[in-house]
Amino acid sequence: MYILAAGINYRTAPVEIREKFTFTKDEVPDVLQKIRSMNSIMECSLVATCNRTEFYFIVDNIHCGEQNLLMFLQEYFNTDRSEFRQYLYTHANERAIIHLFKVACGLDSMVLGETQILGQVREAYDVALANNTIGTILKQLLPHAICVGKRCHTETDIGKNAVSISYAAIELAKKIFGQLNDKQVLIIGAGKMSELTAKHLNSSGVEQVYVVNRTYQRAQELAEKFNGIAVEWENIEDSLSEVDIVVSSTGATDFVIDKKIMERVMIRRKNRPIFMIDIAVPRDLDPEINEVDGVFLYDIDELEGVVEANKKLREQEVNVIDTIIEEEIDNFSTWLDTLEVIPLIKALKHKTDAIYENTMESLYNKLPDLSEREKKVIRKHTKSIINQILKQPITHAKEVAGKKYSKEQIELIAEIFGVLEEPCYKANVVKLGNRKPKSTVCSVKSEKYLASIGRL
Missing domain, CATH: 3.30.460.30 (Glutamyl-tRNA reductase, N-terminal domain)
Incomplete structure (x- = not known):
């Protein structure tokens, strides 16, 4: 695999x-x-x-x-x-x-x-x-x-x-406007990216944040977190006519703002410039919006320039x-590497289970008068014998897994027990090749975390 x-x-x-x-x-x-x-x-x-x-x-x-x-x-x-x-x-x-x-x-x-x-x-x-x-x-x-x-x-x-795409969007706004404390911002969408944007805007001291979403209740919930104002979706053009900055991040599959909408909006704004950032994928804002006079549109790819400064740090x-x-x-x-022993364990269990069941069936046929209690005792002790026989070879196989010549040693155990041809023994496991571990200082931390989420 x-x-x-x-x-x-x-x-x-x-x-x-x-x-x-x-x-x-x-x-x-x-x-x-x-x-x-x-x-x-x-x-x-x-x-x-x-x-x-x-x-x-x-x-x-x-x-x-x-x-x-x-x-x-x-x-x-x-x-x-x-x-x-x-x-x-x-x-x-x-x-x-x-x-x-x-x-x-x-x-x-x-x-x-x-x-x-x-x-x-x-x-x-x-x-x-x-x-x-x-x-x-x-x-x-x-x-x-x-x-x-x-x-x-x-x-x-x-x-x-700490930065994110939403943070980079606000940094871009600052780069263009300088301070944002006298600016009004419209956030389109009420998801995680929109919430992060609102958080960054709030810490940047913007004058007013408006939130518009197709589900008005979600717009209200986000606006309340940052002392913003929720806007009904049908009133979005009114907000676009007033704000200085628009940041859009919805889960829509089509454009939520197109060129015709912005042409109407810019007439109402009397061509007062508006700065629009689209951080959604798929995009929320029609690229043709950039053709409208007074509209300055940036999409998620254009944020890379802002991000560059953070990279150096x-x-x-x-x-x-x-x-x-x-x-x-x-x-x-x-x-x-420990997985390479799993096919052997499965094959041993498969073979011994088959022997066990056949033996029990033969025993019951030869001793038909056994009571249920007697059958239970015989099954328990027979199973115990099998487990004790398998304990040492399985323990050894686990110990050598991943080490030099582990494949040969595991195959030797399989050959001794006659399970080389078992289908489950032939299962493939993922191997990364012969790596030489440089350090194990993080293993305890890894195990603690994995154990905390129930993976060990």
Whole structure:
């Protein structure tokens, strides 16, 4: 089996491509179930954010796994693979794990070191777990990635001067207007990104924040948190006519503001300039809005310039985090190595269970007058004999797993017990190759975290 990561993100695809390949929260469970049912895919999870649509798989064949994903995306989005294949990246085994760990640490985010992604990885794990699309390996790998992310933010300064896309949007507004304490801002949407935006605006001392959402109650709830004002959706043009800055982040699949709306708004504003930031994927604001005089529109990709300044303060921590990631890969590799003994244990159990049942059946036929109590005693003690016989070879197999010549020693045990041809013994396990652990200083921390969420 192999670990496979595949997807598109802001590094490989522009926003106009990314927005075509997004899933709503309601769609994700069905998407996971459909992909999980495809050939070669044993486990799957999906990390979906405004900047990435990324799958993590356990597959029995890398090429088949990649082709099945291409086929699924082509059919689901009704788009020929030739239009998106160049934007899709894949990583296998160790490279896939490194990629996931970097994602969880915020090293692969547009805003280096941001912490929002950590919650999104946790959400991906929770959703996949709830829909039973992950098994032994991803149930361990995803929580381990969360552990790595937490460790990096605890042991380094990568998270200091915390930023996010929403923070970058406010920094861009400051760059254009200077101080924001005399500005009025309209937030379109009431989700997590909108709440983060409102939080940053509040700390920047804006004069007034307005919140508009299709569900008015949600707009009220967000506005109340920051002493803002909720606006009915049908009154959005009135607000657009008054505010200085607009930040939009909804979950809509189509544009919520188009060129015609802004043409009407700018007549009412008498062409007084308005600054609009679209941090949604798919985009909320029609790019043609930029053609309207007095409208200055920025989308999520254009925030990279603002983000650059923050990167310089954080890049010095990257080398430290790379070392942490290397240590944690050693830890995960050690855990993976222990899996090579599982097929042997299953094969031994399968064979001894069959012998046990056949023996019991033969015994009962020869001694038909046994009482139920006598049968129970015989079954219990016979089972105990089998377990005691298997205890030492299984213990030894666990001890040598992952060590030099472990394969040969495990095969010797299998040959002695005659289970080499058992189907369950021939099962494949993921191997990362011959790694030489550099350190185990983080293993205790990893185990504590994994144990706290019930994975050990």
